[in-house]
Amino acid sequence: MEIIPLRPGFGAELRGVTLADVAADDAVYADVRKAFEDYSVLLFRGQDVTDEGQLAFSRRFGPPEVTKVGSLGTGSHFVILTTIGPDGKVVPADHRYALRNRANQLWHTDSSFKSLPALTSVLSARIMPDHGGETEFVSTRLAFERLDSALREKLENSYAWHSYAYSRGKIAVGLATAEELAALPPQCWRLVWRNPVNGRGSLYIASHTYAIEGMEPAAGEKLISELMAAVPARGLSYEHRWHSGDVVMWDNRATMHRGRPWPANEARYMVRTTISATAADGLEAMRPPPRLAAE
Ligand code: OGA
Ligand code: MN
Numbered sequence: 001m002e003i004i005p006l007r008p009g010f011g012a013e014l015r016g017v018t019l020a021d022v023a024a025d026d027a028v029y030a031d032v033r034k035a036f037e038d039y040s041v042l043l044f045r046g047q048d049v050t051d052e053g054q055l056a057f058s059r060r061f062g063p064p065e066v067t068k069v070g071s072l073g074t075g076s077h078f079v080i081l082t083t084i085g086p087d088g089k090v091v092p093a094d095h096r097y098a099l100r101n102r103a104n105q106l107w108h109t110d111s112s113f114k115s116l117p118a119l120t121s122v123l124s125a126r127i128m129p130d131h132g133g134e135t136e137f138v139s140t141r142l143a144f145e146r147l148d149s150a151l152r153e154k155l156e157n158s159y160a161w162h163s164y165a166y167s168r169g170k171i172a173v174g175l176a177t178a179e180e181l182a183a184l185p186p187q188c189w190r191l192v193w194r195n196p197v198n199g200r201g202s203l204y205i206a207s208h209t210y211a212i213e214g215m216e217p218a219a220g221e222k223l224i225s226e227l228m229a230a231v232p233a234r235g236l237s238y239e240h241r242w243h244s245g246d247v248v249m250w251d252n253r254a255t256m257h258r259g260r261p262w263p264a265n266e267a268r269y270m271v272r273t274t275i276s277a278t279a280a281d282g283l284e285a286m287r288p289p290p291r292l293a294a295e
Contacts (some may be wrong), residue, residue, distance in 0.1 A: 001014055001015070001016050001028070001031050001032070002014070002016050002019045003039070004013040004191050005037055006050055006069040006238045007236055007237070007238045008044065008135075008236065008252075009042070009139060009141075009142050009236075010039055010040045010041060010141070010142060010236075010238070010255070011039055011040065011041040011042075011045040011084060011137065011139075011238040012030065012035055012038075012041070012042055012043070013037060013042075013044075013045065014042055014043070014044055014050045016047075017031075017032065017046070018048075018170070019044060019049070019053050019054065019056075019057035019247060020045060020048075020053060020057075020097075021057075021264065022057050022060055023025075023053070023056040023057050023191060027209070028238050029060045029281045030073060031235075032060070033048045036120070036228055036249070036251060037094070037195060037198055038198070038248060039249075040137075040139055040141065040251040040254045040255050041137045041143070041238060041248065041250045041251070041255060042049075042081050042248070042250075043240065043246065043247075043248050044246070044247045044248075044249075045122075045243070045245060045246055046245045047063060047245050047246070047247050047270050048245070049245065049247060051078060051271065052053045052124060052140040052150065052295065054124055054247065054271065054273055055077055055078075055225060055273055056257050057065075057122065057169050057247075057250075058120075058122045058267075058274075058275055059275075060269055061119060061120050061275045062117060062119055062120075062275055062276055062277070062278050062281070063108040063274040063275065063276050063278070064077040064112065064118075064274065064275055064276070065077070065091070065114075065130045065274040065276055067178070067276070068114070068183060068184070069179050069180060069181040070176075070177050070179060070183075071100075072097070077273055078271055078273060079271070079273075079274065080269070080270075080271060081100070081101060081104065081259075081268070081269070081270040081272065082094075082097060082127075082268065082269040082270070083097055083098055083239070083264075083266075083267055083268050083269075083270075084127070084267050084269060085100060086095075088257075090264070090265055090266065090267050092254055092264070093264040094101050094175055096175070096177075098145075098264065098276050099171055099175050100175070101171070101268070102168075102171050103167060103175065103207075103218065104258065104259040105166055105258050105259045105260065105261060106167060106171075106207035106258060107138070107206070107207060107228060107232065107257070108167065108206040108207040108208060108256055108257065108258065109126060109140075109204070109205075109206045109252045109253075109255065109256050109257070110252050110272075110274055111274060111276075112162040112178065112187070112189060112204065112206050112208050112209070112252075113163055113164040113167070113184055113186070113187055113208045114184065114187065115160045115282040116276045116277065117187075117189065117252065117254060117276070117277050117282045117283070117286070118215065118252045118274045118275060118276060118277060119251070119253065119275045119276060119277040119278070120249050120252060120274070121137065121249065121250055121252060121272055121273070121274045121275075122167070122247060122248075122249040122268065122270070122271045122272065122273045122274075122275075123247070123248050123249070123270055124246070124247045124248075124270065124271050124272075125242035125243075125244070125246055125268075125269075126269045126270065126271055127267050127268060127269035128242045128243075128244070128268060129262035129266035129267065129268050130256065130266060131228070131262055131266070132260055132261050132262030132263065133242065133259070133260060133261075133262035133266075133268050134198070134239045134240055134241050134242065134258060134260040135239075135240050135248065135256050135257055135259055136238070136239040136258050136259075136260055137237060137238045137239075137240070137257045137260070138231050138232045138236065138237045138238075138257075139205040139231075139236070139254060139255055139263070140202040140203040140204070140231055140254055140256055141195075141202040141203075141254040141255075142236065143202075143203055143227075143231040143233075144192060144198070144201050144202050144203045145201075146204070146230070147230070149165065152192075152201070155191045155192050155193040155203070156190070156191070156194075157228075157259070158190070158191045158213065158214075159188050159189065159190055159191065159212070159213040159214075159292060160188070160189060160190075160204070160205065160209050160211065160212050160213065160214055160220075160224070160289045161186050161187070161188050161209055161210055161211040161212075161213065162186065162188075162189060162206065162208040162209050162210070163184075163186040163187075163208055163251045163265055164176055164180060164181075164208060165180075165181050165184070165186075165207045166185040166186075166207075166208060166210040167206070168180075168209065181243075181280050182274065185268060186210075188213060188288045188292050189204055189286045189288070190204065190286045191204055191205065191212070192204060192286075193254070193282060193286055194252040194285060195254065195282060195284055196259075196280070196281070196282045200254075202253055202255075203227055203256040204222060204253065204286070205227055205228060205231075206256060207293070208229075209224050211224075212224065214294055215290065222264065231256055231270070237258065252277075253277070253282070255279065283289075
């Protein structure tokens with residue numbers, strides 16, 4: 001396996017390894033897992049991608065999420081991100097599918113609004129637009145490490161609230177349905193996720209983050225927007241231009257990502273598998289004191 005770094009300090013393309021190798025071979029998985037802990041974003045090119053193969057690969061990293069209500073693929077282990085409607089035609093720009101893609105164009109990490117957050121997401125492009133439609137990544141680990149030590153310490157001992165309704169509300173009123181709201185109450189997590197393998201901390205924030213526990217709402221929003229702005233600073237993002245056979249996985253503990261726009265009349269079809277975080281991934285230290293979790 002060859003590791004080709006993509007950006008200073010994060011992101012790597014892995015060569016000489018297939019998804020099937022990882023699924024079948026413990027030693028290959030161990031090497032890829034090490035690269036995942038080190039680089040946060042991994043790119044595999046030229047893969048022979050099937051739903052089953054993507055899921056078998058993903059399962060190596062932990063338990064797969066079951067897709068939530070209101071998403072395409074609900075009840076399965078797959079999230080379908082598409083602009084192709086049930087009639088096979090590209091949906092109009094104000095269609096729910098298109099608006100969901102727009103919500104994914106806000107910087108975020110996946111599943112911080114769920115009661116069980118995600119370790120990693122694995123994404124494959126099945127139909128790509130001719131222009132645009134890239135997926136861009138930034139390291140919230142490098143962003144955290146750039147902060148001064150007093151702020152790092154304060155953040156490490158702070159908790160933030162995450163809500164699906166909040167991030168969807170930025171795109172369109174009612175984009176989150178009553179069914180989704182009922183299934184997805186706000187969640188509170190520590191603001192810094194410490195990786196138990198290498199000890200490095202990352203900011204754990206996203207488009208879903210709306211309040212800091214114990215801070216006045218306005219002051220909390222100000223801090224959140226300052227942190228959100230600090231993460232992609234310095235132009236150190238990795239923007240992935242999708243080609244057929246590409247698979248990208250990312251560490252939701254240590255990165256944010258966003259989709260990039262593409263012409264509304266062009267089809268795009270992506271398939272995501274998502275793996276829940278476990279105690280071995282540092283999840284327990286993320287939980288707030290019981291007093292907060294119960295709110
Ligand atoms: C995702 C996501 C962005 C994109 O799959 O979680 O945010 O480029 N995707 O489609
Ligand atoms: Mn996402």
